[in-house]
Every structure is written in C-alpha cells, then in structure tokens.
Amino acid sequence: MGVQCLFAPARAADEPTEADVTRQAILYDAAAPTGGNPKGDLNLVVFFDYNCPYCKRSEPDLLRLVKTDGKIRLVYKDWPILTPASIKAAQWALAAKYQGRYDDAHAAMMAIPGSKIPEDQMRRAIVTAGLDMDRLDADLQTHAGDITTLLRRNLAQADSLGLQGTPAYIVGEYRVTSALTYDKFKHVASDARARQAKP
Template sequence: MLRNLTRAVPALLALAAPAAALDLDAMSDAEREAFRAEVRAYLLENPEVLMEAIAVLDERQAEAAAQGDSAMIEQHAEALFENEGDWVGGNPEGDITVVEFMDYKCGYCRRAFPEVEELVEGDGNIRYVLKEFPILGEQSLMASRFALAVRMLEGDDAYKEAHNALMTMRADVDENSLSALADGLGIEFADVQEKMGSREVAEVIQENYELAQAMQISGTPSFVMGDRMLRGYLPLQQMQQMVSELRAE
C-alpha cells in the first residue's frame, strides 16, 4: 500500500498542480488545497496505509534509538564495564557482558532477580556487572550503602550474599533489619554501619547516578547487554533470545 501511495502522489500532483510545483510551499493556495483533498480522499479509501506508515515510522525510530544507545554504550564503556566499584559475577571471561542498574526496593528488580540469576548461571558464558542505583527513597539508599559497605569490608562473596538477602528480604530496610542481616552473614554490624557513611561508598553511588544520567537511564531495572540497552523488566526467555541475537551478530 505504501508503494501504491508513492505511485499515487505524482498522479495527484499532476491533477492538482503544474509538474514543476512539487513542493507544497511552491503551490498556490488553490493548488495546495486540491492536492490535500486528493490525498485525504485516497487515505479515506485506503485507511490501512496509515497503519503501514506508522509501522514504518516506529521501525525507523526504534532503529535510531538503538543506534543512539549503541553510541552511548561505546562512549561510556569503561564506566559501564570496568568500574572497580561494581561487583562482577558470572564468567569473568564471558563473551557477553550484562550490566544491571538495580534498586533493592524495586518490585520489578525483585521479579527479575531469579531470572537474571538463571540467565547468567544457565548460560555459563556471561559476564554480569551489578550497578547499585538506589532511586526509590531512603530504604533503597540504606540497602545499597549496606551492600557496598559489606563488599568493601568483606569482599565479593560477602557482597553477593548480602545482595541476595536484600533482594529477597520482606522487612523494611532499617537499622534493625540490617543488623539482623549482618549477624546472619557473620559480620559485625557496627563496622558495616560506620562504613556505610564513608566517602568511598558515597562515591560509588554518585558515579552510578551520573552514569545513569549520561545513559538516559531513569528507572530500574535497566540493562546493558553487549551493545544494546534494555530499559525495564524482560522475561527470561526474551533475555535469552537477546543474548542469542548478540552472539549471532
């Protein structure tokens, strides 16, 4: 239908205006009105053309957005993939890196949590980077500070245990719940609490805020998968499909 419309336009122009007047701005008022009337009549007779045109426009906009995302990823690759403040799991030598911007109080992050775990563990060749991105209030911020403090004091394994516990914790995030969590991990809460207020912890979170702003990320979960961006939750099967597509490129 779009090709029919393309062929119809010159005919409409021939009826409505001299051959030289191919620009609406170059037409007289009468010619312009006649042209518009012919186009309107065609579209009313063939309304499916509008849907096809919208589909093409959506596809072009999606392609442009993907190209823009790829350029942003390339520009900020070091901060995305190689920041020492971030925990790295999965296969450190994996052929694809997945970066997740997450918030412990985000319902969709919690929903994605077991599926991302299955994606990484089931694949075996994905490098997985966690970005602490607390944007949903004071409890989110406390949880991220706790997790980062644990990593700085006790290392990556302890961080992952804390991360998993925070992702599945039903209680509010406060001093009591974090103290109980620290006890469960065999960590002295007083030490963690002191580290939570440190400049080092604040810097990691601030860097992630700034990176998210540069990457036009405003919600969680948000993922960088190879040279693509995914803003929002995506079921496991679709994430697996994206990984397959990336490997096929």
C-alpha cells in the first residue's frame, strides 16, 4: 500500500478552470459529484474508471467506511483512462447528475463485473437503474462542454498528484495508490485524522 503526504497550500479561486490543480479545486470542485457527509471532518477523494476491476473490488469497502464512519465527505473524480468506453461511461454518469441520479448511474456501472465493458452493456445497466434516458441524453448534449471541462480537470489533477492508475485515493492529506480493504481504509482514515489534529 503506497501512502504519501501531499498538497501545496490552497489558493483562493472562483470557478475552477480546466487546468486547476489547486487543493481547493481537488477537494471542493462544485462540479464534482460528492457523497457521504457534506459537513464531514475528513475528505476522501476517489479517482476511478468504470472499467477498473480494482476500483470495483474496493468500492463496497469504500462505501462501507463512508457509511459506518458517518463523518467522511466523499468526492468522486471520474477519471476515464482505460478504454474509450470508459469515457462514455463517465460522460453518462456526469450527465445523470443533472437529474439527481449520479449515484444510481455510478452504482449501476460499478456493479458490472470485469473490465473492458462495452458501451451498450453500461447503457443497459443505467436503463435498468431506472434513469430517464431521454433526459440523460439531452443533458449530455446540453452540458457537453461542462462535462468535458470537468473530465479534463480531473485528468490534470491526477497528473499533478503523480497518479499512475486507478484506483487512487486522497484521504485527508494522504495519497493512496492501491486498492484497499475496509480495514485498510479505516487505518488510513484514522491516520489522516490524527495528522489533521496536529497543530
């Protein structure tokens, strides 16, 4: 398990740009979907790809930690780097956010086992999850520029953090570059909180 400390000081910013790699943009990008406790005392950022089997393996333990801990703010960074279908999946998930269904689209695609999942199988999973597909397609077209900007920003942020692949996690001030079990997530979260508590 590779755990390293990171982050330069934050700078004040308005709306993050396509290339904004500041701490503020990584943790508090208003365009990035979030979960968990919005007022949590610990930020946990996950960089993932819908075709990453290791992301899928860690996802239940990640969500278990967020639920049982109760004080973690989860930030999703769609980082489609594995296949062209990964890009389409990320676009669909982010378009689903406009109908308040990002979590449903995300869960549906993360539940598909394996890697190199074709686009049509991912789309069927979203349909099965009950999303309004006409609205999703319309939102994807209407918000294409914003979605593309967010995906490019996520890529720039991953590059700035030296990430090499998925999954990758930012837990408080730590970067973790491997899939984790529930116990390891708990351990890193505890260490991150202890570090935050230091003056």
